[in-house]
Amino acid sequence: MYVEQASRFPGAVVWSRTLGSPDDPVIRPVLPDGCMDLLWSEGRLLVAGPDTHAYVPVAGERPVRWAGVRFPPGTAPALLGVPACELRDLRVELADLWPASEVRRLTARVDAAADPVAALEDVALERAADRDPADPLLRRLAAALGAGRPVAATADELGLGVRQLHRRSLAAFGYGPKTLARVLRLQRALALAREGVTFAETAVRCGYADQAHLARDVRELAGQTLGELLGRG
Structure with a gap:
């Protein structure tokens, strides 16, 4: 089941779902909305860039948990340190954008958390505290x-x-x-x-x-x- 709620990060939402779960078998497209997401999925941290067309997730052979922080339009590039146009229509590993050692530490932290959604949200908030805010x-x-x-x-x-x-x-x-x-x-x-x-x-x-x-x-x-x-x- 897809669950979404307001985030502690201003203007953002946090969400979770188990892709491929028998309780949530319908794969719905992710529609363009001007937003970017910080994503976690069972040992991986990724970034979803801004979409210009619908993105259809692909379910694997077993259910896979996902969590995300969806940032309001225009705010993620300052947080991530990369122009949004470089990530357009892409899903990329966070280690391609941040130092690999830091990403390994953060991934282990979210993996071990009782609530991956809250842990991922904490990562975003801590990163934001060290960066200049969006214009x-x-x-x-x-x-x-x-x-x-x-x-x-x-x-x-x-x-x-x-x-x-x-x-x-x-x-x-x-x-x-x-x-x-x-x-x-x-x-x-x-x-x-x-x-x-x-x-x-x-x-x-x-x-x-x-x-x-x-x-x-x-x-x-x-x-x-x-x-x-x-x-x-």
Whole structure:
């Protein structure tokens, strides 16, 4: 079963699931959301970079436990010490980013913990305490685009040129502001549709040209129809 709750890391969530468990046999795609995750899975620490399309986990021959800290858009690169664009659409070993000896120590610590989720969260919090926080401007950028503000207007409001905005967006989010806006609009549309808002009204409220535009965008980013994602397909 997938379990998610608010994290002690500001704006983040922590989650856990046992992939391949008979109690949770359906493998659901991980949809683009502008976020990055610090992951643990039975002797491994990994990082999930920002996705531009749906990622479908693969179950093995036996159930495997997973835990994760999902950071809000734009915050993980400062924590990890690597631009988000270098991890776009990737799952990489944390030892590829941090010293191997440190990762071995941290992995053993999480492996031995009674609650791997809390132990992984502690790793993130301790790392954050030693790093400069993410630029507040990035939070304003994500909030503006997440609310549907146009990219050019957002750049003006933040006092940035379009090229500078694009460069900073790549480093912080993994892709340019137009792609980020598209991904965040997908998440807004899913939230409305899950609340029971009709697809036509969802399209209007999220700024799509029409319902067909919404359908195309969902299919391209998520690999499924909106109805399938909501369990109606």
